[in-house]
Amino acid sequence: MEAIEQHEGLVYPLNRANIDTDQIIPKQFLKRIERTGFGQFLFYNWRFNEDGSLKEDFSMNDPKYEGASILLAGENFGCGSSREHAPWALEDYGFKVIIAPSFADIFYNNALKNGIILIKLDEAQIKEWQNQSEDGELKLSVDLPNQTITDEAGKVVGFEIPAYHKEKLINGWDDIALTLLMEEKISEFENGAQA
Amino acid sequence: MGKPKTIIEKVWEQHVVHREEGKPDLLYIDQHLVHEVTSPQAFEGLRLANRKVRRPDLTYATMDHNVPTKNRDVVKDEISRKQMETLRKNCEDFGIKLADMFHPDQGIVHVIGPQLGLTQPGKTIVCGDSHTSTHGAFGALAFGIGTSEVEHVLATQTIWQDRPKTLNVKVEGDLGPGVTAKDLILAIIAKFGVRFGTGYVMEYTGEAIRKLSMEERMTICNMSIEGGARAGLISPDETTVEFLRGREYVPKDEEFDRISEEWLALATDEGAVYDHTVTINAAEVEPQVTWGTNPGMGVPVSGATPRVAESDNPYEVERALEYMGLEENQPITSIEIDHVFIGSCTNSRLSDLKKAAAIVEGKQVKDTIKAIVVPGSFSVKLQAEKEGIDKIFKEAGFEWRDSGCSMCLGMNDDIVPVGGRCASTSNRNFEGRQGNGARTHLVSPEMAAAAAIEGRFVDVRHFAGVAL
Numbered sequence: 001m002e003a004i005e006q007h008e009g010l011v012y013p014l015n016r017a018n019i020d021t022d023q024i025i026p027k028q029f030l031k032r033i034e035r036t037g038f039g040q041f042l043f044y045n046w047r048f049n050e051d052g053s054l055k056e057d058f059s060m061n062d063p064k065y066e067g068a069s070i071l072l073a074g075e076n077f078g079c080g081s082s083r084e085h086a087p088w089a090l091e092d093y094g095f096k097v098i099i100a101p102s103f104a105d106i107f108y109n110n111a112l113k114n115g116i117i118l119i120k121l122d123e124a125q126i127k128e129w130q131n132q133s134e135d136g137e138l139k140l141s142v143d144l145p146n147q148t149i150t151d152e153a154g155k156v157v158g159f160e161i162p163a164y165h166k167e168k169l170i171n172g173w174d175d176i177a178l179t180l181l182m183e184e185k186i187s188e189f190e191n192g193a194q195a
Numbered sequence: 196m197g198k199p200k201t202i203i204e205k206v207w208e209q210h211v212v213h214r215e216e217g218k219p220d221l222l223y224i225d226q227h228l229v230h231e232v233t234s235p236q237a238f239e240g241l242r243l244a245n246r247k248v249r250r251p252d253l254t255y256a257t258m259d260h261n262v263p264t265k266n267r268d269v270v271k272d273e274i275s276r277k278q279m280e281t282l283r284k285n286c287e288d289f290g291i292k293l294a295d296m297f298h299p300d301q302g303i304v305h306v307i308g309p310q311l312g313l314t315q316p317g318k319t320i321v322c323g324d325s326h327t328s329t330h331g332a333f334g335a336l337a338f339g340i341g342t343s344e345v346e347h348v349l350a351t352q353t354i355w356q357d358r359p360k361t362l363n364v365k366v367e368g369d370l371g372p373g374v375t376a377k378d379l380i381l382a383i384i385a386k387f388g389v390r391f392g393t394g395y396v397m398e399y400t401g402e403a404i405r406k407l408s409m410e411e412r413m414t415i416c417n418m419s420i421e422g423g424a425r426a427g428l429i430s431p432d433e434t435t436v437e438f439l440r441g442r443e444y445v446p447k448d449e450e451f452d453r454i455s456e457e458w459l460a461l462a463t464d465e466g467a468v469y470d471h472t473v474t475i476n477a478a479e480v481e482p483q484v485t486w487g488t489n490p491g492m493g494v495p496v497s498g499a500t501p502r503v504a505e506s507d508n509p510y511e512v513e514r515a516l517e518y519m520g521l522e523e524n525q526p527i528t529s530i531e532i533d534h535v536f537i538g539s540c541t542n543s544r545l546s547d548l549k550k551a552a553a554i555v556e557g558k559q560v561k562d563t564i565k566a567i568v569v570p571g572s573f574s575v576k577l578q579a580e581k582e583g584i585d586k587i588f589k590e591a592g593f594e595w596r597d598s599g600c601s602m603c604l605g606m607n608d609d610i611v612p613v614g615g616r617c618a619s620t621s622n623r624n625f626e627g628r629q630g631n632g633a634r635t636h637l638v639s640p641e642m643a644a645a646a647a648i649e650g651r652f653v654d655v656r657h658f659a660g661v662a663l
């Protein structure tokens with residue numbers, strides 16, 4: 001996983017609550033056996049018509065959001081299935097940061113494991129940025145070590161993130177390698193449990 | 196004796212390998228279930244890093260999500276075939292037991308775990324699938340994980356987890372005649388919403404829960420994730436012990452007596468405190484039908500779709516009604532369907548099929564409807580055939596299929612067409628779940644069976660010829 005400390009990028013506002021992983025990446029794209037290449041299928045049923053042409057009334061298809069890397073969403077983002085294809089698709093499409101009032105539990109873990117910064121903020125702040133982004137164009141810069149987001153007007157908003165997750169994101173640590181350092185404790189546990 | 200504890204705390208504490216202030220706990224995993232869709236990238240990761248599976252003996256794999264449910268010999272879809280082939284190869288290379296498409300133990304992963312007795316009280320169980328919560332019915336701590344976590348468990352047999360908060364879902368009173376476990380869990384989610392369980396592990400308690408069979412308990416725990424909780428469980432009791440007695444992977448004879456004592460001791464202690472409690476009165480629950488695009492959008496069959504202006508979230512309600520092709524304040528019994536699906540890890544066990552068969556016996560599926568029954572496992576299918584249940588369905592006009600996930604998520608050929616409307620015994624009614632543009636109404640097997648006959652939703656309690 002790539003280390004990430006600072007990120008500045010264009011915002012795409014998706015003003016919907018309870019966005020489930022079936023929407024993020026529909027099931028017909030779960031059959032690949034690779035980890036990459038899912039970005040093209042992100043929000044597929046919202047972005048594309050049956051015949052594969054773009055749905056013009058879906059905001060993500062508006063050229064002004066091209067290259068967006070920060071997603072603003074409604075509460076309970078990522079609910080439903082545990083498919084990690086959802087964060088893979090978001091990441092592959094180019095989203096580095098997702099800001100929402102709340103995230104579903106399984107999605108939260110999955111996204112962090114793929115180096116996506118998830119930020120919980122209160123709804124009013126998200127709304128404010130959503131409006132600005134819809135009306136014009138909005139860039140935000142996220143500073144993970146200092147846990148702040150700064151908008152173009154210079155407004156600085158702080159956020160919470162568990163220290164443990166922050167450390168892993170900043171260092172891009174491989175979970176398995178870290179856990180394998182505890183090999184002895186795991187063996188001890190296994191021996192104890194079997195005694 | 197120390198402080199009274201919930202079963203959630205007891206099972207958790209027994210599995211902590213490592214704990215450090217400010218970090219999640221490192222938990223040991225007793226049983227890892229694997230299927231073809233969420234595992235290929237995990238095995239690939241192991242290979243790339245030259246790692247082994249730490250405990251192949253605690254790992255068990257099957258194929259369920261995209262197996263065909265008819266004509267098994269030809270998997271038409273090239274990519275599905277490749278995904279299943281990949282699982283076979285991975286299991287061979289890493290020494291993992293696999294119940295493949297033709298194996299007598301094949302089935303939906305959450306149906307075969309309990310059936311084989313791999314699922315036991317007090318175990319920690321994970322699977323790359325969010326309905327792993329099903330196994331909680333036995334008093335196991337069971338939850339869904341993503342593919343990176345699958346890889347982590349394969350390599351280390353452990354997982355990092357934040358200690359959850361505990362939520363008591365207390366069901367008071369008794370379910371009325373003709374009201375099922377599925378109606379109860381749908382009513383719970385309709386009442387408390389799709390995120391009341393976020394950050395919690397739920398325990399279902401109360402008299403009504405105690406009276407449920409194991410299969411009914413599985414239906415309840417299965418849908419914990421639809422209420423936002425990664426895991427939901429029920430304290431083990433005699434019903435649990437009796438269900439497990441004699442199953443393949445369960446200890447035998449004296450060892451069984453000893454272990455069943457241990458299981459019973461896991462039950463939540465009198466006076467244990469939960470972080471939060473919600474209460475529902477079972478007597479007030481009616482047969483349920485979802486009308487919208489998340490499982491919380493449900494009402495009693497006697498009800499109607501909401502009025503947009505009066506709802507808490509008019510924008511979402513309006514969007515959902517539009518997707519579903521329904522009017523506001525439309526009576527549920529006026530909704531006509533064209534597909535019926537009886538199956539999925541929520542409702543595809545023998546008792547589910549029997550109850551649905553009792554409704555359709557001697558009747559005919561309406562001729563505009565395509566109705567299919569997909570048993571949860573190969574063994575459920577065989578048993579049902581032994582008892583003549585397949586005949587009842589077939590004579591009524593249902594298709595009788597081989598086991599798998601099938602139309603629950605339509606990764607194989609079993610999909611609902613654009614604009615099609617399905618009465619489904621599965622657990623998710625998300626947009627496009629059963630097929631692009633498909634409309635899903637979640638119901639119990641009995642309600643789905645009655646809808647197949649009538650062509651629209653009816654209250655199964657007043658359904659012609661059914662004695663309740």
Ligand code: SF4
Pocket residue numbers: 259260303304305324326539540541599600603604621622
């Ligand atoms: S039956 Fe449906 S919900 Fe259950 S494991 Fe299969 S796809 Fe998932």
